[in-house]
Amino acid sequence: MRLGILTLACIIGCHGVQFAIPDIDLEIAAIRRNDYVAYASLHGMDLTFHDVVTPDGWILQLWRVTSPEIYDEKRSAPVIVSHAFMASAFDYMWNLRNESTAFVLADNGYDVWLTNYRANEFSNAVLVDGNRTEPTPEDYLRSGWQYMAERDLPTIIEKVLEVTQQSKFYLIGHSMGCTITFAYLSQDHSYDDKPVFKFLLGRQLAATTGSAWKDFLGYLLSSLCYNLPSACFFTRSPHMNQTRIGIFLNKTPAGFSLITNYNFGVELNRDHWAKIDFREIPQSGLTNEAEYNQSEPTEYDFAALRVPYSLYFVDNDHFNGLQTALDTIQRLNATDYTFIKGNLSHEDAVMGFDTPCYTINAILERFEALEKQRDDDHEKYREKVSKFVDSLPFEDGCPE
Ligand SMILES: *[C@@H]1O[C@H](CO)[C@@H](O)[C@H](O)[C@H]1NC(C)=O
Ligand SMILES: *[C@@H]1O[C@H](CO)[C@@H](O)[C@H](O)[C@H]1NC(C)=O
Ligand SMILES: *[C@@H]1O[C@H](CO)[C@@H](O)[C@H](O)[C@H]1NC(C)=O
Numbered sequence: 027m028r029l030g031i032l033t034l035a036c037i038i039g040c041h042g043v044q045f046a047i048p049d050i051d052l053e054i055a056a057i058r059r060n061d062y063v064a065y066a067s068l069h070g071m072d073l074t075f076h077d078v079v080t081p082d083g084w085i086l087q088l089w090r091v092t093s094p095e096i097y098d099e100k101r102s103a104p105v106i107v108s109h110a111f112m113a114s115a116f117d118y119m120w121n122l123r124n125e126s127t128a129f130v131l132a133d134n135g136y137d138v139w140l141t142n143y144r145a146n147e148f149s150n151a152v153l154v155d156g157n158r159t160e161p162t163p164e165d166y167l168r169s170g171w172q173y174m175a176e177r178d179l180p181t182i183i184e185k186v187l188e189v190t191q192q193s194k195f196y197l198i199g200h201s202m203g204c205t206i207t208f209a210y211l212s213q214d215h216s217y218d219d220k221p222v223f224k225f226l227l228g229r230q231l232a233a234t235t236g237s238a239w240k241d242f243l244g245y246l247l248s249s250l251c252y253n254l255p256s257a258c259f260f261t262r263s264p265h266m267n268q269t270r271i272g273i274f275l276n277k278t279p280a281g282f283s284l285i286t287n288y289n290f291g292v293e294l295n296r297d298h299w300a301k302i303d304f305r306e307i308p309q310s311g312l313t314n315e316a317e318y319n320q321s322e323p324t325e326y327d328f329a330a331l332r333v334p335y336s337l338y339f340v341d342n343d344h345f346n347g348l349q350t351a352l353d354t355i356q357r358l359n360a361t362d363y364t365f366i367k368g369n370l371s372h373e374d375a376v377m378g379f380d381t382p383c384y385t386i387n388a389i390l391e392r393f394e395a396l397e398k399q400r401d402d403d404h405e406k407y408r409e410k411v412s413k414f415v416d417s418l419p420f421e422d423g424c425p426e
């Protein structure tokens with residue numbers, strides 16, 4: 027039966043379209059040249075770059091991924107993907123076309139916007155008097171996740187809405203990318219009443235209690251295995267495509283600043299998500315008064331979130347174990363959450379080759395249901411998308 031479908035798919039779907047798995051040497055060569063457009067095109071995808079400047083001058087490079095055969099300027103809803111600690115836009119396109127989060131979303135008719143937060147390798151510049159320059163040490167002091175939440179994410183959302191002229195969008199956050207999203211949307215309620223669709227969020231990076239240092243170490247180790255696979259061959263994730271290690275190694279870790287580590291570090295063994303208390307690091311030269319216009323740093327109240335969201339947890343997460351997940355759900359008063367089976371680690375949730383089987387396909391189903399409810403026009407477009415997805419000549423490699 028599958029053979030029949032595939033044959034048919036090739037008759038209607040393969041005309042002039044490149045679906046072959048790219049030659050890995052060509053992929054690596056493109057990455058070495060920093061030619062990500064060529065890399066994406068080897069996978070049949072369109073990639074464009076869009077710079078945005080935050081209120082405090084950081085120049086962020088957004089990556090926009092679309093699938094040329096199905097993208098529709100009017101009907102493709104934007105999906106903003108908010109990346110994790112030490113990650114970059116590239117992490118969401120480093121597997122095959124049917125396995126990378128960004129590519130799979132694009133083939134499902136979405137207009138995919140990948141973030142690169144301040145101080146990662148693609149957003150490592152500031153604008154001074156109209157000139158692009160290197161960030162100063164003081165700029166780096168303002169590169170922790172709280173600044174990404176306060177200054178980067180709002181700027182990114184505005185840019186996406188401006189360029190696409192769309193009023194509805196989705197947000198997917200992974201780990202730190204989810205913390206950022208929560209921190210911003212729990213404070214700024216201007217998107218609550220706007221016609222913005224459900225936010226579906228991947229993993230929540232919680233402030234941890236209990237065996238926090240052990241958890242944090244576990245997290246660093248599991249990140250390290252993605253970022254530096256050769257360093258820990260004995261703990262490699264079964265969800266990582268070993269053949270593509272050359273690609274991962276070329277680009278990771280994508281850069282981060284020590285202040286982000288500090289930002290997370292102070293959360294350990296404290297039962298809250300809070301901004302940095304600059305009284306604790308006087309050597310930084312920054313003060314709470316100057317940064318926040320108040321002497322006490324704000325604690326984020328994630329329960330104040332009013333946009334609808336869904337949480338997904340994976341069950342082999344070193345950093346955010348079961349107890350932390352349950353605490354998070356309780357603290358947020360969350361009602362829409364899912365525990366995903368499959369022995370996935372923190373990174374596997376979005377970066378493994380079989381990610382669609384466990385997380386992305388489930389998220390796509392949620393998006394699909396929401397898109398169909400919009401109007402006849404979107405409903406028709408979703409039918410077209412569905413035919414297109416069925417025509418893609420990829421075998422289903424998901425476990426039964
Ligand atoms: C910005 O660039 C202009 C033109 O190259 C130059 O004249 C000016 O001095 C630069 N400003 C700074 C602050 O570097
Ligand atoms: C889960 O995955 C880890 C590696 O990430 C592995 O060590 C462990 O044996 C796996 N557990 C099961 C039940 O498959
Ligand atoms: C792993 O990557 C290689 C090289 O791109 C590819 O040929 C292979 O199909 C991938 N395996 C899976 C399971 O996706």
Ligand SMILES: *[C@@H]1O[C@H](CO)[C@@H](O)[C@H](O)[C@H]1NC(C)=O
Nearest residue numbers: 314315316317318319320321
């Ligand atoms: C700082 O706080 C004071 C007192 O709450 C307020 O009057 C003032 O407008 C604030 N300044 C800024 C720049 O927000």
Ligand SMILES: *[C@@H]1O[C@H](CO)[C@@H](O)[C@H](O)[C@H]1NC(C)=O
Nearest residue numbers: 329330356357358359360361
């Ligand atoms: C938690 O959610 C329930 C059900 O939606 C609601 O009745 C309750 O008021 C909420 N509690 C808080 C503290 O928001």
Ligand SMILES: *[C@@H]1O[C@H](CO)[C@@H](O)[C@H](O)[C@H]1NC(C)=O
Nearest residue numbers: 124379380420421422423424
């Ligand atoms: C992606 O497509 C390749 C080629 O058909 C296939 O081998 C692989 O199993 C697919 N991956 C998933 C996660 O379905």
